[in-house]
Amino acid sequence: MADLKKPGEFDLIDRFRSLLKFRSPRMKIGIGDDCAVYSGPAGVYQLISTDALIENVHFRLPTTSPELLGRKALAVNISDIAAMGGTPHLALVTLGIPKTLPVKFLDGLYRGINAICQEHKIEIAGGDTTASPSHLFISITIFGETAKSQLVTRSGARPGDKIFVTGTPGESALGLKLLSSPRKQWKGDKKLQKKMIQAHLDPVPRLKESRQLMNSKAGITSMIDISDGLAQDLLHICKAGKVGAVLREEWLPRSPELERLTSLNKLEIMDYIMAGGEDYELLFTLKSEDVRKITSRFKNTKTPVTQIGEVTAHPQKVILLTIDGKSIPLKKLSGFDHFKSGKKPEKK
Numbered sequence: 418m419a420d421l422k423k424p425g426e427f428d429l430i431d432r433f434r435s436l437l438k439f440r441s442p443r444m445k446i447g448i449g450d451d452c453a454v455y456s457g458p459a460g461v462y463q464l465i466s467t468d469a470l471i472e473n474v475h476f477r478l479p480t481t482s483p484e485l486l487g488r489k490a491l492a493v494n495i496s497d498i499a500a501m502g503g504t505p506h507l508a509l510v511t512l513g514i515p516k517t518l519p520v521k522f523l524d525g526l527y528r529g530i531n532a533i534c535q536e537h538k539i540e541i542a543g544g545d546t547t548a549s550p551s552h553l554f555i556s557i558t559i560f561g562e563t564a565k566s567q568l569v570t571r572s573g574a575r576p577g578d579k580i581f582v583t584g585t586p587g588e589s590a591l592g593l594k595l596l597s598s599p600r601k602q603w604k605g606d607k608k609l610q611k612k613m614i615q616a617h618l619d620p621v622p623r624l625k626e627s628r629q630l631m632n633s634k635a636g637i638t639s640m641i642d643i644s645d646g647l648a649q650d651l652l653h654i655c656k657a658g659k660v661g662a663v664l665r666e667e668w669l670p671r672s673p674e675l676e677r678l679t680s681l682n683k684l685e686i687m688d689y690i691m692a693g694g695e696d697y698e699l700l701f702t703l704k705s706e707d708v709r710k711i712t713s714r715f716k717n718t719k720t721p722v723t724q725i726g727e728v729t730a731h732p733q734k735v736i737l738l739t740i741d742g743k744s745i746p747l748k749k750l751s752g753f754d755h756f757k758s759g760k761k762p763e764k765k
């Protein structure tokens with residue numbers, strides 16, 4: 418899997434799904450959303466999701482710490498439960514451990530896992546530990562649940578819905594770029610750089626915001642967490658809902674720190690906002706009559722929630738309207754090559 422590019426990975430998932438023929442009557446949603454959904458007790462759906470992190474593919478030991486790695490391994494899973502409107506309860510941790518890895522490292526890893534579990538009230542229910550010939554791998558499976566009435570999937574967006582995003586996407590990708598090119602003479606305050614790196618190494622899953630959205634009783638019609646980048650993840654929502662979308666560049670939330678660093682280092686901020694990935698912000702669509710319910714609820718919260726566009730009835734047209742009036746298909750913006758700055762940093 419290590420050398421798979423993203424589109425290849427999506428094809429492979431479709432391929433595996435078509436090979437698996439058995440469908441359980443308990444399964445509400447199988448492969449293809451942020452979590453699988455199966456029904457448990459009356460009124461409640463169970464949510465399951467899994468994520469693997471492989472050394473030198475998803476992380477590099479010299480640029481993180483065991484504690485941060487443990488936190489992130491759990492955070493990306495918690496984020497998937499948040500993206501379905503659910504609450505996580507249990508997780509399974511499977512490790513492939515190279516002989517050369519000191520036990521002290523594993524202690525740190527579990528300290529990080531423990532810290533984020535305490536923050537979000539999750540119990541580690543078990544897992545597996547195995548030897549790995551050379552690299553560390555961490556696979557976490559998370560279990561959560563949601564009231565049937567509160568389940569949100571990728572597929573419910575309808576024409577006329579408004580598109581929203583939490584937070585300010587893009588910082589994590591710049592953090593990864595800073596980590597990947599340590600010898601480059603980066604311009605800008607070290608504190609700002611540190612903030613970008615932290616966004617990459619210690620992302621905050623938007624579980625609290627997801628709960629607030631669900632409790633608002635607003636018509637959230639679809640939701641996804643931004644792991645592949647704003648453009649790519651909106652394309653997932655549009656594909657699942659068979660709808661189109663228009664995003665407006667002038668409405669996109671910009672982190673002031675990201676703005677400062679990209680401008681100082683002559684990088685195109687839109688590359689980071691649109692294609693950046695691993696932000697773990699929530700991208701969702703909302704019935705237009707409920708917009709005020711959400712904007713007033715999130716008016717003074719730490720995490721902003723911003724309207725960035727609208728869902729349309731044209732599945733072939735998922736576009737960004739730029740400030741200077743151009744219309745760019747989001748497919749072109751899901752890599753780092755459209756705006757001027759060149760290639761997307763390799764995910765390490």
Ligand SMILES: [Mg+2]
Nearest residue numbers: 451497642644
């Ligand atoms: Mg996801």
